[in-house]
Amino acid sequence: KQEVTQIPAALSVPEGENLVLNCSFTDSAIYNLQWFRQDPGKGLTSLLLIQSSQREQTSGRLNASLDKSSGRSTLYIAASQPGDSATYLCAVMNTGFQKLVFGTGTRLLVSP
Amino acid sequence: SAVISQKPSRDICQRGTSLTIQCQVDSQVTMMFWYRQQPGQSLTLIATANQGSEATYESGFVIDKFPISRPNLTFSTLTVSNMSPEDSSIYLCSGKDANQETQYFGPGTRLLVL
Numbered sequence: 698k699q700e701v702t703q704i705p706a707a708l709s710v711p712e713g714e715n716l717v718l719n720c721s722f723t724d725s726a727i728y729n730l731q732w733f734r735q736d737p738g739k740g741l742t743s744l745l746l747i748q749s750s751q752r753e754q755t756s757g758r759l760n761a762s763l764d765k766s767s768g769r770s771t772l773y774i775a776a777s778q779p780g781d782s783a784t785y786l787c788a789v790m791n792t793g794f795q796k797l798v799f800g801t802g803t804r805l806l807v808s809p
Numbered sequence: 810s811a812v813i814s815q816k817p818s819r820d821i822c823q824r825g826t827s828l829t830i831q832c833q834v835d836s837q838v839t840m841m842f843w844y845r846q847q848p849g850q851s852l853t854l855i856a857t858a859n860q861g862s863e864a865t866y867e868s869g870f871v872i873d874k875f876p877i878s879r880p881n882l883t884f885s886t887l888t889v890s891n892m893s894p895e896d897s898s899i900y901l902c903s904g905k906d907a908n909q910e911t912q913y914f915g916p917g918t919r920l921l922v923l
């Protein structure tokens with residue numbers, strides 16, 4: 698059974714810092730991995746999707762990497778801003794399934 | 810991309826009653842899912858809503874407790890039956906097209922059972 702864990706559970710940083718969020722998964726037979734952002738009352742927003750054959754994806758100040766063999770992914774946020782404050786979730790889709798298994802989330806607070 | 814809306818956005822209910830949550834997608838999607846997010850926890854998949862047939866439930870979830878309908882490719886409902894305080898959660902609807910990778914989520918329904 699796939700299990701997804703995120704570290705740290707919470708993170709507080711001053712504006713402008715670069716930061717890294719970590720995600721680990723137990724079963725390396727994944728089809729893809731997605732990073733989501735969750736804002737209160739607004740559901741989830743997909744940030745980046747990495748296929749199992751890819752090593753990384755970039756979108757603006759966000760960069761996500763994937764090391765499937767070691768069961769790890771990282772989300773790098775450059776030059777953090779207060780608007781980045783949210784809960785970040787990673788989710789994996791196992792090969793052969795259309796269902797996402799979510800991690801425990803990292804609650805990020807960026808202070809001005 | 811798909812835009813997903815849910816109704817109601819929140820509700821406070823008495824134990825023993827039932828609540829039906831509606832999910833509307835602005836475009837046709839092949840797959841629709843219902844998730845639960847209990848306080849302080851991540852999302853757990855309840856079931857996959859299948860058009861015109863019974864939903865496919867995950868381990869620990871049963872149809873009698875969470876009946877689901879999906880009459881067409883853009884609409885689904887989830888009913889939380891005979892509610893207890895342990896059902897207090899956020900319930901999220903999600904949609905995905907089989908030919909695309911990205912999964913889209915509704916804003917969620919925040920349920921409090923007293």
